[in-house]
Amino acid sequence: MGIAKMKKLTLLAEQKEKDSVLVAMQAMHNIEVISLKEAFSEGEEPELIALHFEERKETVGQLTQTLQDIRYAIAYLDQFVPSVGMFKSLKKKRPIYSLADLESRVKEIDYKKLLHRVDYMEQTLTRLNEKLKELQKEEAFFRQWQNLTFMPSDTKAFKHFEILVGTVETEKAQVFEAAVNDLDTAYAEDIYQSRDTWGYLLVTPVDELEACREIQQIYGFQPLSYQEKGLPKDELQANLSEQKQIIHKITEEKESLKKYHETREHLHLAEEYFYNMREREKAKELMIHSEFVFVISGWTEADKLPGHIEHIQAMCDNQSIAFFETDVQEEEIDDVPTVFDNPEFVKPFESITAQFGMPKYNGFDPTPWYYPFHIAFFGMMSADLGYGLLLWLATWYALRTFELSKGMRLSLKMFNQLSYGTMLFGLIFGSFLGFDLPFRLLNLTDNVILVMGISVALGIIHMILGYGIKIYLAIKVKDYVSAYLDGAQWALILLGVAVIAINMVFFNIAWLTTAGLVLILGNILGMFIVKIFSNENKLAGVGQAAFGIMDVASVIGDLVSYTRLTALAVAGANIGMAFNLILSLLPPIARFTIGVILFVLLHALNIFITYLGAYVHTMRLQYVEFFGKFFESDGRRFNPLKTLEKYIWTKKS
Incomplete structure (x- = not known):
């Protein structure tokens, strides 16, 4: 759980298998091809051992230009070809092609002829529109002078x-x-x-x-x-007649373009094909080549490596390929991409970590640690059983019905899980679409201080966890000073604050208060001691410790941020109740006619505002109050050789 173990797969094969190997790798979407130029030691020329690198910039440039032409043609057709509705397009199943089938299909459709046809139509329409603009300009001139009765x-x-x-x-x-x-x-x-x-x-x-x-x-x-042969009023009539003819031609051309559904679909396939081909050509620049063999190397997940080898063997001539597996070396750590490896229910939240930054390969993935807090924070701020049910139904229906990209599917899965937190806190606070449920654990309006205390308590646990991770990471690299000053010290101070607060609310035991004060003051003293003894200049250590006390204000500010959990929960609940109160004042006939429409619209607005606030502030709590304690985003994303999959799905075989 956390960051997947990576391995380097190096493959030696005959030149005749080069394209087959690349196609097999690309279809798997799970091998990042790396450059082998650095495999030669400084000053050693690859030609000395009969190896070389291929220059593919011209081919890549040609493929890029072809892609641009295809995309331009698709964008042009999109202006005229009617599109199906959003829900129909989401429900439409994408076709599935193997890379070989895609290549055969693109060769059948003659994409160059399609591009020429679209270009001809565009030029025709452009000429007609330019002529129309010219005539309209002339029309304005003739209209001005139409009262002129002589030449x-x-x-x-x-x-x-x-x-x-x-x-x-x-x-x-x-x-x-x-x-x-x-x-x-x-x-x-x-x-x-x-x-x-x-x-x-x-x-x-x-x-x-x-x-x-x-x-x-x-x-x-x-x-x-005036260079015309006729009077302005006569020229005006001729001008209007010609405009009418051109407008009719433009309409005919546009109607003709509306029937280019099949052409656009064929160009979609062409875009997929040429994108895939360009990526394979880019990969060829990273290989080592000789007259008879080539070498390609790339990073992949260790547990998937046997399956990848088996797949490549099945797609190629196994007798002419040699595979070499290599573990990550210490000097390669900075170059290894990061791949998250978490349980299925945690995977949707990996995008939140990735948005902030990727941890290093040998770093720490915080996703499974903040996962329960993310659901709790979002749920506490949105806190309505009805709103949660609507979010769950919407995401469940979309996941079950729509044809979604991998990224969109993960996002919907994340919001589907967030709906559980919303429903749970909706039950705790007894709220359903702004109405009071007959049962509740806490009345949000009457127990604001208690709920705020719970918010701060959650915050303390959240922050202590962040400091705990910092302690672990610092001890891992044997930086014991940082483990205490940046982690343990603040975690213990927060623990002392928590002990005092809990004692004041529940127990009122003198020794507990004393214990809390000891934790707070003892660690402030500890900061001075560690700063002084870890610094060669003892006086400077005292000064640094004195400045360090100012960080207490920052910690207090972090704790105050968690009170917004209560503020947003109260705001959302009260707005919903206010809408219901306003609608209840309407006469019975209006209440059950226009009132129903207003109910839906007003609560839709409140749902949007509530979920937007909950999403943004939950992210802020993670990025500032949690990630800020320990997270280092100096890793890089995994960038495998893969297909486009914009309009189709690609199958491996």
């Missing part, structure tokens, strides 16, 4: 008048018009008005051309450049 080019025939059509910025338009009309015989008439510009017709006699042109220059008059 601007026809005005050049007049000898005694200059007739111009053009625009002026809106803020200058009225002043411009007044200036032109103030001339003796010149004339300005607006044709259109918009937010940015006004369109004008200017008629100017030859003898006032100079004055009118000066006004045009002052106010920024821009002559109209």
Whole structure:
């Protein structure tokens, strides 16, 4: 229980078995391939013993580009191909393929042709949309000038008048018009008005051309450049007709794309295939090769190693493969990945540890130790039998009915277990959907101080456990000073606080109070003694011990954090009761009609808020008050050679 024992599996095989070996490893999802370049001592060239490393960057780059093209095409089709509802998609069973079957299927569907087809459809739609935007821009122009009843080019025939059509910025338009009309015989008439510009017709006699042109220059008059063959109103009608045709074509293309269900599914398979192939090509860079043989090495769980060897032998020619098992060496500790090994009921909580950080291979997995506290803390803060039943039913139904990824399944299993804590404390506090049950052990409202005491008591046990783990880890590396100063000292001080508190509440025995004070004061004195004797500079040891006393405030702050267990429990319960009280004030008809809907909605909101607060604060208590005492996250995750499994499941054989 904790961290799985790892072994290194090294395999020597003929070159003809290389792809078969990689396929067998990838299908198992349980061997992390490692680089063998470091197997050569410094200064030794692999060529001297007829071995070499393959450069696969070009192949990997090509496969990555193919993957990007496929994913882009899938994302594009997702915009048009109707998707099934969320529940239907979750219920839909994924197909199961072996890697060989997947390869055969992808070769049958001709993915390049599918990509070309999607690309052609995209380009067609892009051209149509660009043309439509261009026409819409022209439409705005024609609408502005549709009151123009003559062609601007026809005005050049007049000898005694200059007739111009053009625009002026809106803020200058009225002043411009007044200036032109103030001339003796010149004339300005607006044709259109918009937010940015006004369109004008200017008629100017030859003898006032100079004055009118000066006004045009002052106010920024821009002559109209009109290149169309017809009048604006006629061009507008033609434009609208062409837009209608293009919109119809766009609609047809989009309707056509809606039928690309099969194409998208085929591209899903192609994405799976090329991702798997790229990962195998990456693994080839980590091997050692010669003309006839290759060597590959990787980490895997020791108890699964015999099964892996058997599987590889079954998938390949057993006569041409040699297997070598190696235990983890001391110098390899930092390179070994961490794999958790816990009972099935604890496994869903491993993700909480992993989110904080991975312990080292030879480190300590705290998951099974905080597991019961996690359920208790979450349950105490949510504390309602009805809410717990709803959470249990929702997660049970999802686990039983939906096709879920491994990660999602573990998350739902975790919340399914958390529902038991919610139901248990719901029974203890006698709450069901905000209503009082006819039986209870504690009244949350009337016994707030007692419940808060229980919260702090749980916190003390939780923190002492964290300090206990610190003591164990420090003694393991023979760091006895740290075992006392960072672990035993604070655990004993907390024990002293607990003894005094329990005595005050239940017994009121003088010697128990004395014992608690001895534990507290004795360990504060012990801190000074250990600091002084473990420090070469005794005066500095005294100073460090004096500063160490300030950590008492930090410990008190940690204890206060556990009172939020009670605060959130009271808040959730009172909000639920308040909702029920409000609904009970409605008239009977409203209570059993709209009141039912409001009941569901209001309690759904309270469930969300309650569970969110319980989840976040439980995580905080683990990460700060527990992990902070001992946890070192300097390990790394296990990264095995595996398949994508985004749209399908992969079988080993």
